[in-house]
Amino acid sequence: MSTTYRPLTETDAVAYVKERGFFPRDAALTCREIGDGNLNLVFHLVDPKSGQSLILKQALPYARVVGESWPLTLDRARIEAEALRIEGELAPGLVPKVIHYDADLALTVMEDLSDHIVMRKGLMARTVYPRFAEHMATFLARTLFFTSDLYLSPEEKKAKQRAFINPEMCKITEDLVFSHPYYNADTNHFNPLIRDAVEALWQNGALKREVARLKEAFMTKAQALIHGDLHTGSIMVKADSTKVIDPEFAFYGPMGFDPGAVFANLLLSYASHEGHTPNEAERRDFQAWLLETIEAIWRGFAEQFAELWAEHVKDEMWNAPGYREAYLRAVLQDAVGFAGCKMMRRVIGLAHVADLETIPDPAVRATCEKLALAIGQALVLRRETVQRIEDLTALVRDVAAERVSR
Ligand SMILES: Nc1ncnc2c1ncn2[C@@H]1O[C@H](COP(=O)(O)OP(=O)(O)O)[C@@H](O)[C@H]1O
Ligand SMILES: CSC[C@H]1O[C@H](OP(=O)(O)O)[C@H](O)[C@@H]1O
Numbered sequence: 032m033s034t035t036y037r038p039l040t041e042t043d044a045v046a047y048v049k050e051r052g053f054f055p056r057d058a059a060l061t062c063r064e065i066g067d068g069n070l071n072l073v074f075h076l077v078d079p080k081s082g083q084s085l086i087l088k089q090a091l092p093y094a095r096v097v098g099e100s101w102p103l104t105l106d107r108a109r110i111e112a113e114a115l116r117i118e119g120e121l122a123p124g125l126v127p128k129v130i131h132y133d134a135d136l137a138l139t140v141m142e143d144l145s146d147h148i149v150m151r152k153g154l155m156a157r158t159v160y161p162r163f164a165e166h167m168a169t170f171l172a173r174t175l176f177f178t179s180d181l182y183l184s185p186e187e188k189k190a191k192q193r194a195f196i197n198p199e200m201c202k203i204t205e206d207l208v209f210s211h212p213y214y215n216a217d218t219n220h221f222n223p224l225i226r227d228a229v230e231a232l233w234q235n236g237a238l239k240r241e242v243a244r245l246k247e248a249f250m251t252k253a254q255a256l257i258h259g260d261l262h263t264g265s266i267m268v269k270a271d272s273t274k275v276i277d278p279e280f281a282f283y284g285p286m287g288f289d290p291g292a293v294f295a296n297l298l299l300s301y302a303s304h305e306g307h308t309p310n311e312a313e314r315r316d317f318q319a320w321l322l323e324t325i326e327a328i329w330r331g332f333a334e335q336f337a338e339l340w341a342e343h344v345k346d347e348m349w350n351a352p353g354y355r356e357a358y359l360r361a362v363l364q365d366a367v368g369f370a371g372c373k374m375m376r377r378v379i380g381l382a383h384v385a386d387l388e389t390i391p392d393p394a395v396r397a398t399c400e401k402l403a404l405a406i407g408q409a410l411v412l413r414r415e416t417v418q419r420i421e422d423l424t425a426l427v428r429d430v431a432a433e434r435v436s437r
Contacts, residue, residue, distance in 0.1 A: 168331025
């Protein structure tokens, strides 16, 4: 097979893994393209004889969701494979194993996680994942700490930063998360029943100023190698296992962006269940679990991060009295602000979430979307009042109570 880039078909994917000996010679392979994300091809290869299976993920030279009119760098496949390798070393068992990376075809062969479910789908079905908070706290603490200036030498950190320069993918986030949702951009689309709320947001100068500060932090605060798109569609789960996938947006950015993405998507689920779950007791129970999960992620993250700091940080200045606490408080406030932006973009911007989109009645959906926008705005505007994680969940409860009582 030629190694010049071309998008593979299912037949090509079978030939590719057979030629390279990833399956036994007598394998009777089946292959299905299962990609449901916005960008790439994902092939699921199964050999029923041996019971072995693999995933082959290939970048397309354009954004799948829009088409060839939106060209996109294939270098994102390298970024994803390298980030998965680093995350796998720093947080063992919390990402799929990378088996093979092919730069010419912009593809990665990796462990098949089909015994897990995409977390967004699990949350839509109100499934509780008892070990998710613990796993996510470990993933965040270890990947962020060990790739930061707190652990690496300045030379090592800058070499890693150079390897993860990812301008095209960052530009997508700069546009779709931090710019377009806040004015009448062509890429936006939203439920016509929330136009009043969206137009009020476009007129809110204080909000736009704070989003601009967060955008600048995203573009300039090169604290750690972040995943860069850690929503619940990029997390696969089962009862006792959590796997983070899809780090093609990875770059050196602000630590708070990753926990912020997780919080935003748990809160989008929270807002969506106002519409999905008419039974009040079931709704309250699940929403309570979502907020407890946010608290447990942050507590576990902050505790492990502080332990890593105590064990590994030798620099006199990083150990100045009170600096560690101030550092973690700033990461929390960044996370809260980024979470707010990431909630609003999923209601107004180009890429929405199934949690909200699957609510069939537009009026019911509008109530949930307005709640998501109200929480998102409060998180951005009031993030600097958040000193502890309980301040964030209290803020969410206050906004929700105020809207539901209307
Ligand atoms: N390692 C894997 N094991 C099983 N399924 C996977 C794996 N990686 C991706 N998938 C499936 O493919 C879908 C799209 O993958 P993703 O990496 O999110 O692609 P994109 O970058 O296009 O968003 C996921 O939602 C999931 O259903
Ligand atoms: C045109 S890209 C839109 C959106 O899609 C990405 O998510 P995913 O790769 O998981 O589908 C990312 O969130 C981008 O902002």
